[in-house]
Amino acid sequence: MHVDPAPATYVGAILTAVRAFNQARVFSVLDDSDASHGVDTTIDEVVFPSLRVVGTFWSSGTIDIAHEHLLSTAVARWVAAKSAVLPAPTRTGTILLSAGPQDMHTLALDCLDLLLASRGVEVCNLGAQTPVASLLVAARSVHPTAVVLSSHTPTVASQAVRSVKAVAEAGLPVYFAGSSFASQFFRQNTPGLPLDGTLPEAAELLATKHTTRPTEPTSVPRERFRQAAAATA
Ligand code: B12
Structure with a gap:
């Protein structure tokens, strides 16, 4: 066996x-x-x-x-x-992902991106070192149903907290994740909600709470979906 x-x-x-x-x-x-x-x-x-x-x-x-x-x-x-090679998004609602303004750690965000995409969720992933003002520019354009901010370096955590605050002040649901937010000091000074569980738990929570079910199945590969989106931009 x-x-x-x-x-x-x-x-x-x-x-x-x-x-x-x-x-x-x-x-x-x-x-x-x-x-x-x-x-x-x-x-x-x-x-x-x-x-x-x-x-x-x-x-x-x-x-x-x-x-x-x-x-x-x-x-x-x-x-x-x-x-x-994943199918195109099937659910309604986009999740915006970003690292803190001085954070180069993007792998966990990329993994969350994959787990959300594998659940049919559309993701806009800004990646590393996104300035606060630029995060807001993206948020105004994308109209995300939720934003996730990640930071892994305590020395740059205060910048990431500023990003979380700015998103909260813009009236959007905001989550934070990563070892920078382990500190009680940062937690108490950060609006939004922690994503403390595993990555699959985080993906499940975001998908069920901030996106809605598919209307009809699709089998368009994600890469073709991206090319089509690029062509209409
Ligand atoms: C890969 C890596 C890098 C790569 C990043 C590449 C990339 N594209 O991401 C590079 C080389 C760029 C890098 C740079 C640096 N790094 Co680095 N890096 C790492 C490493 C090995 C993995 C980071 C990671 O992805 N972690 C994700 C998981 C594995 O981390 P975790 O804490 O266990 O995560 C738990 C939760 O926090 C949560 N979680 C974490 N992230 C997220 C994100 C989301 C969205 C969600 C939902 C949940 C979640 O999930 C886990 C629980 O199940 C870590 C080691 C480590 N233990 O993390 C060091 C580490 C984070 N790096 C460290 C350091 C010091 C640095 C540098 C300062 C080094 C330097 N002198 O230049 C720079 C910082 C640059 C910057 N300004 O950001 C330290 C931080 C120490 C500290 N606590 O102060 C670590 C811990 C290594 C160590 N043991 O010392 N790094």
């Missing part, structure tokens, strides 16, 4: 591949995990634990920053590849 390896086994395989600078192997391990356990579990129990271990090893000097960059790039490319 065939038994799929547990998610932790894939984490071990990724760490071995990272140490060997074998990016193709990271890809294939993520594909194998996805085939066995699905994208939610792969993000929550394989990608995130791998990032945490690599972050800890890097900060203790056990591995080089190059190893961390290799994993970050592999994850970003794998997420983009998965995202490109």
Whole structure:
């Protein structure tokens, strides 16, 4: 009888591949995990634990920053590849994602983007280092049903708090996530709601609370949907 390896086994395989600078192997391990356990579990129990271990090893000097960059790039490319073949959005309502004005950490946002897209949700992902004023420009144009702000670096957390406040003052539902917001000081001074659970839980909450069910099924690949949207812009 065939038994799929547990998610932790894939984490071990990724760490071995990272140490060997074998990016193709990271890809294939993520594909194998996805085939066995699905994208939610792969993000929550394989990608995130791998990032945490690599972050800890890097900060203790056990591995080089190059190893961390290799994993970050592999994850970003794998997420983009998965995202490109998803069907076009089917639900009504757009979720706007952004990192804080000085935050370069975008992987968790990209993973949330993928989990929302896999639920048929339309996402506008502004990515890294979005200034407060620019976030508001995007919000006014996109008319999101909710905004998610992420920040992972406590030294730049106060800037991210400003973004959260600006979105709240604009009257939009706003959530915050990431280790910067672990501090009670920032939490007490931040309007909006924390996304403290797992990434799949966050995606589920945003999809059910801030978007509405599909009217009819669609099978247009997301990449074609994007090209069509670009052509009409
Ligand atoms: C990849 C990475 C980078 C990459 C980012 C690439 C990219 N495109 O994202 C690069 C190389 C750019 C980078 C840069 C830096 N990094 Co860095 N990085 C990481 C690493 C390895 C993963 C980050 C990540 O995606 N985390 C996501 C998950 C794995 O983090 P988590 O805290 O466990 O998340 C939990 C919750 O917070 C929640 N969550 C987290 N994010 C989100 C987002 C959403 C939307 C939701 C819903 C939930 C959610 O989910 C998890 C719980 O289930 C972390 C290690 C780590 N433990 O996070 C370090 C880490 C965050 N980095 C760190 C540091 C210090 C830096 C730099 C300052 C280094 C430097 N001297 O330049 C810069 C900061 C640049 C900046 N201004 O932002 C430190 C922060 C330490 C601290 N607490 O002060 C960490 C923790 C590494 C370490 N162990 O020291 N980094």
